[in-house]
Each structure stands twice: as C-alpha cells, then as structure tokens.
Amino acid sequence: MKKSIAALVAGALLSGASLAHATTLRVAYDADPVTMDIHEQLSGGILQFSHMVFDPLLRWNKQLGFDPRLASSWERIDDLTMRFHLREGVTFHSGNKMTAKDVVWTFNRLKKSGDFKAIFEPFSEMKQVDDYTVDLISKAPYPLTLNAATYIFPMDSKFYSGTDKNGHPKDEIKKSANTFASRNESGTGPFKVTSRQQGVKVEFDRFADYWDTESPGNVDHLVLTPIKEDATRVSALLSGGVGFIAPVPPTDLARIKSNPDTHLVTMSGTRIILFHMNEKRVEAFKDKRVRQAIAYAINQEGIAAKIMKGFATPAAQLSPEGYAGHDADLAPRYDVAKARELMKEAGYEDGFTITMMAPNNRYVNDDKIAQAVAAMLSRINIRVDLKTLPKAQYWPAYDEREADMMMVGWHSDTEDSANLFEFLTMCPDADTGMGQYNAGNYCNPAADALVKKANLETDPKTRATELQQVERMLYDDAAFIPLHWQDLAWASRNNVEIEPILNVMNFPYLGDLVVKD
Amino acid sequence: MIAFLIQRLWHAFLVMFVISLISFSIKGSLGDPVRELVGQSVSVEQRNLLREEMGLNDPLPVQYGRFAWDALHGDLGQSYFYSKPTLDVIVEHMPATLELVLCASLIILLFSVPVGVYAAIRPASWLAKTCMGISVVGISVPVFLTAIVLIQLFSIGVHITPFPTDTDWGTWLNELISTDGGLPSFGRGNELVHLFGTWDTGFFSVDGLLHLLLPAASLASIMLPLFIRLIRSEMLEVLQSDYVRFARAKGISPGRIYFLHALKNTMLPVITVGGVQIGTMVAYTILTETVFQWPGMGLMFLEAITRSDIPLIVAYLMVVGLIFVVTNTLVDLVYGLVNPTVKLTGQHA
Amino acid sequence: MALLDVRQLDVRFSSRGKAVQALRGIDFSLERGERLGIVGESGAGKSVAAFSILNLIAHPGFIAGGEITFDGHHLNRMSERQLRKIRGDRIAMIFQDPMMTLNPVLTLGAQMIECLKAHRRISTREARQIALDKLNLVQIPSPERRLDQYPHELSGGMRQRIIIAIALLLDPDLIIADEPTTALDVTIQAEIMALLTELCDTQNVALMLITHDLGVVSQVTRRTLVMYAGRIIEQGPTREIINDPQHPYTQGLLDALPQMATPGERLNQIPGAMPSLNNIPPGCAFNPRCTFATERCTREVPHFVSTGGTQVACHMVEAMLAKEKAHDTV
C-alpha cells in the first residue's frame, strides 16, 4: 500500500511538471470501443476508434468527397483495377515501416472478417505492384471501389504475425474471445492507446513520429470515458468535467447553446428512420391506396419540429442529400383530408386495428416518435396497439416480424443509396441476403432489377439517374413510410475547436483537433 | 458457530444453483446476444454461423450442463462484451459498488441515529416534525430525481437571483442561495490508489472522495428516511420500558440513558430490518450508478441487460444471490453479538 | 426533623383533555431508619405516590401541587439536574418485576458500575470492588462471575437481590420499594423481605414499602398507611392497624385475609370494586361499598380524627368518638 501511494505522489509531480505545456482532452461518448481489433466488428464506435489509432488509405471530407491519406494518389487502370500509390516514410506505433505488404495483408484479413467481408465481396484480390504501390481488382466493374477503400486501415503485418502467449495466432479474428488483436494495436494513427479499462476509461497519448506533420492537432493526452446516460453526459460537459461530448440528445440542445462556456455543432445526418407496413400480416397494406393514405396521414415536419426539436430533416425517400439516389423534388406529403379520401376509396372508411412495435433505446426519441405516429394514424381510424421494447428484445421480435408496423433505422456503410435499397426494400431473398430488413415484405421486381443494374454502372451520372428512378418508384408506390434523417450533434467547451474535424459520417478526426488553452 | 457457517455456506450454494436454473430458463427472452456483437449489415447466414460457433443453438439442457460443469470448476462462463471470464469482470467492478454502498451506509448511520433518537425523545418539537416531514418526502422522491437535482445544484451550479441584484444585501442573499457547483458529477475520478488485486480505492485521494460524495448522498437518500422512521418508532417503544425508568431512578445522565441504555435496545430490530435494506441497496445501486456513470456492478448489470450479455447476467445474479446470503448471515451474526439473549448457533440458525 | 415529609401531594393524569386526579392531597412523613408500609388495592395510587417522590411519573401524569421535603430539601422545587443527584444516591428505588427492571443487553457489572460513577468520581476498579462488596452483602453466590453475566442468565429471585444490591450501592438514606416481591414465588418472597429488613436495620436506611400484601406489611413495617382512591384513609402503628383496624375499609381488608375465614366457607369479600379514577363518588370515596355509610358520608369528605396512635378519616368513627367523649364528660 505504501508503495502505491508513493508512486502516486511521484506520478503527480512528474505529470504536474509535464502538464505545463501538454494539453489533455477529456472526451465522453455514449459507449467505449468494444475491442481494439478494428476488423472484429463493423460499428460506428469501432470506426471512430480506427480513425484515432489507424489511418485509412483515403477518407471522406466534409463535402462527401475523398482526401488522400496513406494512399497519396490513385488512378483507375481498367474497368476492374484501381491502382493506389502509397505514401512513403510512414511508421507504425511499433516502429515498423509501412509498405505495400502491410496493405495487402490488411486487405486479406478484411476478406476473412465476418463483419467486413460483405463490403469487400465485389473484389477478387489486391496485388502488390512494388514496395509502395498496390492494385485493387474487382470481380466486375464496380462503381464504389473508393467508398470501400475508406474501410482499409493498413495494419502492421509484422506486429500481428506469429502466435501470442496462449498459443493463438496473433492475427486471429474471433468475437468476444480476448484475442491478441483485441488487446493490442499497432497502427499508423495520431494516437497510441496507453491504458484501457473496458466500460470505464481508455487513455491515448500522441504518437511521437506521426507521419502527418502538417496536422494542426495539439492534443497530447486524450481520455475517453463512456457516459451512457444522456443527462449525465451533458452535465459532465456543463460542469467542466469533460471537454467534448457526443451524441447530444435533442432535449439538451437549448441548454448547451444557452450556456456561455459551451458550444454546439449540429449537422444533418445520413441515418434514415422509417416504418414498414407488413403486407403479409395485414390485408389492407397490400392495397397501394391504403399505403398512400398512411403516407399522407404522417406529419414528418411536426415530428421533426416538436419531438426532435428541429434536430432532424423530414424525409420522403431513403437517400439523404449528397447520396447518388437523392431526388430533390420528392417532398413529404402531409394531407389528412386526402388520406381519409384514399381510405374511403380503398373501402376502409371506418379503418381497422393494427399492432405496432418500436425500440425505446436504439434511435433518438424512437418511442416518442412511435407514439406520435400512432396518434396520427388514429386520426384516419387506424387504431394502433403500440408496444415499445429495449433493442435487445426488439431485434429478435423484428426478425420474427411480430407486428404489423415496425420501425427501423438505417445508415449506409458505403454512404451510397444502393446499400439502402439492398437491405430495406428489395424482395427478401434468404440466400442472396437481400431485403434482410424489409419488414414490409414489399416486393417490386422492376425496382430490384434497376438497383442491380446500377451496381454495375461505373459512370456516376447514369448510375445516379437509375437510383433516383428507384426512389421515385418507391415514392409513388408508398413502399414504406419515411420519417426523417437523424441529425448529428456534438458539443464542446469553447476552447475545444471541434468544427473543422467533424463530418457527416460521425467520424471525428481527433488527430487534427486544436485545443486552445 | 462453525456448524452455523457451514450450514449457511451450503444454503449459499443452493441459492446460487436455483438462481442459475431460473436465469437459464429466461435466457430466451433476454434478447439475442449475437445481434449485439455484429454490425447491423451483417448477413443472416453470417450471424447463424457465429451463433453455431458460440454454441447457442444447442438445446438448453446441453448448454446448462456445460455451464454447470464449468461453474463447479469456478468458471462462470465468458462475457460476450468484455470477452473475459465473467467472474473477473464482476470482481473488477465490485470495489466501486462496495465503496459506494459503504459510503452510503456511513452517511445513513451518521444522520439517521441522531435524528431518529431526537425525534423519539422530543416527538412534539417542531425540529422533529420537520425532520420527519423531510424524511417522508425523501421516501417518495424517486432516486433519479434526487440525483439529477444534486448534480444540478452541486455540480453545475444554480444561479438564481430572486432578490434585487443592485442592492448589496440582495446580491449577498442571491449568493447565499446560488451554488457555483464544481463537485464532480460522474465517474470515480483519476486519482484512484491501487490497493490490491483489482481494488482501486477512492478513499485515499481528495479527488476520489469528491467523486464519491454525490453518488453516495443520492444512494443514501433512498434509505435514510426509512432508517430515521425505524429508529424513531423503535426508540419510542423502548423509552416506555421499565429498565429505562429504572436507569432514570438510578440517577443516570439522560445522555447515557438515551445513547446507551435505550439506543442499544433500539438497534436490535433496526439491525435486522436494516440488514435486509442494506441488501436491497444493491438493487438501488443500479439506478444511482447509471445516473452518475459509476463503474460499479449495477451499471455493469444494466449494460449487460441492454447488450443481452447473458453469461454476465447469470454470473451477476448468482454473485448477488451470494451477497444476499452473506449479508443476511452477517446480520444474524451481528444480531447474535448485540443481543446477548440469543445464542449464536441455537435459536437463530 | 422527619427524613421525608409530604404535604398535600396532588398528582393528576391528563387524559382525553381533562385531568384525572390520582392523588388527592396526601400527607405523611417518614423518620430516618423507620420502615413505613403503604397498603391498598391496586389502583389506589400507591405506586403513583412512590414515583412522585423522585418525580419519575411518566408523561401524561404530573405533580399538580403539594410539598415534598427530603432531609430539608424541597424535592418538588428542584430542577431535573439537582433531582438527578438525589436519585440513586440519597433515595433508591426497587421496582416490581426483576425480569423487566434490568437492561437485557448490558452486563450486570456495567449496570452497577455506571450507577456508582454517576454519583462518585471513582475509578472503575474501585467501583467494581464496591459492587462486589454489596453483592456479598445481599448474599449472592460467586459475585465475581455475576458482574460479567447478563440479566437473562439469572433467576427472578437472584435478580431482585442484584437490584437490592444496586439500591444499596451508594448507601442511600431511603429506599422506596414498589411491590418488591409480588413477582416472586412465596418462598423467595420471605427470603427477600428478610434480607431487605435486615439490611435496612444494619445500614440504618429508611424503607417505604408499597404492597397490597398485609402479611408482609405486618412483619416488616412499624407504621402503615392505608390508601383508597387516591387518599389516605387510615394511618398509624402497624400493630394497631392490624389488630384494631378502625376504618371499615381496613377492617374489610383484614377480614378478606384467607386465614381469617373459617375453612370450607367462602372468603368474605368487600362488595363492589375500587372506583376508576375518573368517576370517584363525592364525599368519602368508600361510601358505596361501606356497610356503615350514612347520608353524610355521601356528601362530605371526612377529616382525620385520631384514636390511640392511629388517625382515621371516617364520619362513623368520628361520631362514635364524639359520643364516647360526651359519655365520659357526662
């Protein structure tokens, strides 16, 4: 005991001295990374961690374009091959130099990873041309090669080779199995992980010889603490306990704006929230007029303004602005009179009773949105028996399609419309895995064919028109009830300038963050 | 005495066995753990592969057999989220909760005894009435509300200016009722002193203690009113007894009569009832730890529920079952010590 | 000068808003070393008299009037702090039920030593030695072990001996014993009473013995008061009261003793029952049950008249005496 106190005192002195010029940033997210193996799970948290500890070949910028990172430049050789020229003089945290070998090794590991292999399914292989050039070859002409490339975060192949102390290969990818990769990291990113206590705290120190010397970032020591409870996370910021928090609940936007020492940044997001109408369970939903009546009965502006406090962009389609498939003139159509007329036309004037299910801790205000939609539907005599469940219980019920109308939210991994259609509206097909989240059992072969054609179309302009055509078809057919795209919000103390490092994909580039004293 | 402990140990084993049986039976309704482990866009077939790999598709009895066999060897399964043996995860989170419960019990003891005794001695005085009033309101206010109010007042600070700010007495009064906060409102702070094993204590550093203040206060706020009322009602009865009257007849000082003669007899029922309440405080830690992001077993359990990390849930319930048997045994032991009329092993086993 | 002198002691209990009189102005006195008995049915106010000396009456009751002087000090004018110095030191009390009087969770030693240390500035070791002496005095076997035992480990009789030892710890001038042997069985009763009287004599301690057992009173006390419905109706030397009771109530009491009834016959009872405190009949409270009751008895409260050494408050006796006096003078 005496020893540890002495150590503490010494530590305080030492850090006290070095604290003079080093800046420490305390960050509070709603969860901390599940693992350090960035190929173990495809989730927002892991990708945010990847951007702190690793670097991708190229990354999205604010305008949804691409910035070169570890790949200084790239050009398309032919329909199937994209050549990447790697940056030289980049070192890993372990001190090894980064070469093309590491990139190919990383690509092959991605192909083996359960979560990531779907994204790289269109590619046959990656060939090493020389020490600093690689070729990415797709099986067929594939328009989203660069989108996929943003997921390649080169890993230190030497560091991850061989077997660890309990005999397992160091590069093993296994869920919740305490693998070597899940406990250690050697990447090229701006921060190194110094200490990690899962669910409590993760501490990062600036990587001394980080390759990106022009990066303005001056954070030397970063402490990430997960705070699950929204109110507590906001209080932590207001009381000065932390310098940067995300996400910020809509109910606290005003409080942060009004507080002189804190500063709020919001951006319209790309996660669409929608309701499916299960045609198999309810006869009426097979009738297009009933679906359109429901579409007319929902007041997306009202929900966005009142429940989301203006913290969401009302939607009438799947693809948000900036996506290829976005069709600007598809607008929300709220008109209760027209809705009642359509119901009469379809012969359901005195309406019917349906069941509705929604999660209550998965999306922002999910249970409150569901209640509002239920209230709106009752105005056209559709009586709703609503049940909200925590996400752990909701997803099994979703897989079984246990309710007539079910809520789901989706964010495209490839930041592209095709992904939205493939998972949400294409005819459910067990073996191809298409329409996996299509809880409406809506099936429109013509739309599906168009999507498949767009997937092979490398010319962006024609591809965009094809995808927009699909959105128009789904809009006319009222295949589903879109609500809004959830906005993103971050907040920080005034001296932490988070504006430049934030983006629509919600991957804060903390490496470039400037903190003024 | 030894026989008593062995019997209780056997009881503890039985309790944990029954708990593991019941929690295994509700495995199905605790949600699908696989869904939490994989990204949203992972194919169904990939998920089934993983479920097969984790042995979740085996029939329930087979899974339980495997679990029971490991449990006998002290291995309560592997947590999906922490990917570590569940016992390690629990032991890692246990010190935080124990320190919180210890601190809250201390606050309860320090406040409930004096207030309870005073309210019993002078039941009619206005101070006693206000204390009882506050204690009654304390019972009905949910712990969430008390926690949020405490954070708002003492961590963020409240600046209200009902009084005229131009006059100096006005500003002085405003200053008096405004708080500028400053107390930490989450987590255990950064200066934890390492004791042994996984026990990093917050007691030995000012920062650690400051972090303990608000959570312990709000946890104590649940039980404090109950103890005050219990001590008051038991004390009232004891003060009517003959031995208190005899003590007065012996000319013993009131202080000694109240705090030795009467209090020792009052504490008997309070210990037994209090002992149970301390046990249920473990359930209340779940709420307090969520609000204060206190990395204890309560928060770990709630997150395990949201992530349907089933092995951790089962292990936690068994450990909590053990804790209850231990606390109840301790309560019986303490009761035996304090109440000489009760022989330890005999009557009370 | 009397050790204890009580003048017009009036004690009331506030119940349901109005105050009920438990003691209706009683006068008596007690010399140093003297043993006084107070007898009467339960509910006559015997215990209230005992407790009011040291102002130990529980909350609803309070001393409404009268003077209590003890060895020159006016007890009823004293503050709680001053009175506390007297309790246990100059006046000690013995309660009725030994099972309830000792604190169940404290050792006997602790309960004895605390009494000594409350009044004397002595070390625990010294106090322990005094306690041992007193325990020997009350003939407790192996006193050393007793100090560390708890009350529930001893029998009723043994506990009453301890309580007597506690009473004698500080060599009091007066012991007030409120039915000390009622809760004990007969054989132990005689032992305890013999012990008490012998100790009072050897230690020159006055004894105020409250009991409903006339047998005990006749063996132990020199003077006796007979109380009925909050008043003293007859007081005087015990021998005279026992052998030549004047007041009809006292006669009724003595007749009711089993040894007085012829065997096989029903015991002779005093008809009726003691009136409850809140509806005491006007005049002499005993009149409804008195065979000699006259119209005057129902109107006027009788005053004391003395015959021989005893004083009696009864109109019938008063009239007889007047007649005798008239007869003598004639």
Added chain:
Amino acid sequence: MSEETSTADLRAQMPGAWARFRKSYLLYSFKRDPVAQLCLLIFIIITIAAFGAPWWAPTDPYDLTGIDIMNSELPPMWLDGGDAAFPLGTDAQGRDLLSTILYGTRVSLLIGFGAVAMQCVLGILFGLLAGYFGGIIDATLMRLADIQLSFSTLMVAILVGAIVKASFGNLMFGQVALILLILIIGIAEWPQIARTVRASVLAERSKEYVDAARVMGFRAPRIMFRHLLPNTLSPIFVIATVQIANAIISEAALSFLGLGMPETQPSLGSLIKSGFDYIQSGAWWITLIPGAVLVVLVLVINLLGDWLRDVMNPRLHKG
C-alpha cells in the same frame, strides 16, 4: 348482581361494533389530530379525482385521436405560452397533463396498493411461518427470500413477461398489464416485509405471553395471527408505506422494459420517468407536476400510516 348471566346476555350488553367504534380511542384521537384529518381529506380527494377521471378530466388521454403532436410541451396555463385548454400544460406527446395525471394516478394507486397488499399477504405469512416455527421452514423460506431479493424487480418482470409472452403471445399484453404489474411488483418485493416480520416474531417469541397462549392450547395459526402479528405491526407500517412509493416508481422502470403499462396509457410513474429528460431542458412541468402529486400522495399515506400505527400501538398511548 352476581347471579349467573348467560353469554348471550353478555353479548347483548356488549355495545355494537359501530358503537364501539364511535367511542373507541381510534376515533377519539382522530378528532383531536388535525394532521390526520387533513391527510385523510387529501387522500380521499385524490382517490375520488383519480377514479372519477372519465367524468371530469378535460380530455381522454388514452384516446389517441385527441392528441395533436403540434401542441406538445406547452407550459401550464399561468405561465406565458400556456393554453387555457390545457390547465397544467401538455407532455411531450401533446397529451393534456391534467387528465393524464388523473388517469395515471388511478393506475398508480391500483398498482401501489395492490402490489403492497400482495407483498403484505405474502410477507406476513412467510415471515410468521419462518419466525414462529424456525428450523427447516425458517431456513427454506429465508433462502427463498434471498433468491427473490437477488432477482430485483427488473428480473422478475422479465421472467413474468417471458411466461406471459409464451402463453398469451406478445401483443395481448396491453389488456393484462395492470394485473401483471401488481403480480410482478408484489412477487418481487415480499422479502422486505417477510424479514421484518420474522425479526419481530423472533424477538416476541421468547416472551411469556406466547408460551401462555401455547399452554392454553391455542393452535399455531391463532397464536401467530392473534398474538404475534399485532406486536409486529409497527415496523410493518413503516416498511409498507415506503413500499407504496417504491411500487409506483418501479412500475415506471418496468414500462421502460416494455413490460409496464403500454406507452399510450401512461401511469403517474411513467409520466414522471418520461419527463426526466425534459427537466433540465425547459419543460420541467412534465416531471415536476406529476412528481408533486406523487409526493403529496405518498406523504399523505405515510402520515396516515404513522398516525394509525401510533394509535394502534397500545404501549404508545399518549393521552
């Protein structure tokens, strides 16, 4: 006066129950205790208002057609921005707060008293059995209590929810929610009272009056309920009144799990809990007004409980 009187005559002389009540100490001290009178009055007002809600609540909060999202989070009438149609303002959904509180209080009262009544029945029964008989019965019941205690209300809710889902199917839940909640909270919290009763019984059991009763040939149930139970009333009252507050609040925690009252029929507890997010961000009334109603309700119940306990406890007669 002393001739033989038959028990029938005796019973005839005994005043009727009502007469006994009128003259009883209970009524006497009630008349003189203003606090108790005020509390009873408030309690009756709240109960009547809640159970008569359909008649005088301005709107029916459970009928979704009446709710318009556009007037959500309106402040109470007397604040600026308030609307006369909604005297106490509206909640996040635009439901009129006043009528939701009335409807919600009814649900919460039913759950509060129902659950606690069940806890008392189970708790007293098991507590008496464990305390009186001791030995094996005591050990098994107390271990059952330990198992029950470790399964907090949360887990019991999941357990019962799972059973209901298996038998009724998922969506029948709305109708049976109320009874289920009383069952869940009742089952989850009985050990509190059981252990209290056991502790008091153990203390009382060594007293003579129990042996006396046994000597008189009374069978165990009579001794337990007629003799031991009255002596354990005091701590039971303290615990029971506290449990009512807990029951109302824990119902809210359960609705989060999808096992409480359905979202569209909020109870007082779920109204308070759903309002938590809004406290610090402006719409404080969504939590604080129903919170105030709960505090008053529980305050009144506790004070009445205290008064009743002091009156019922013979040893505490304070004149």
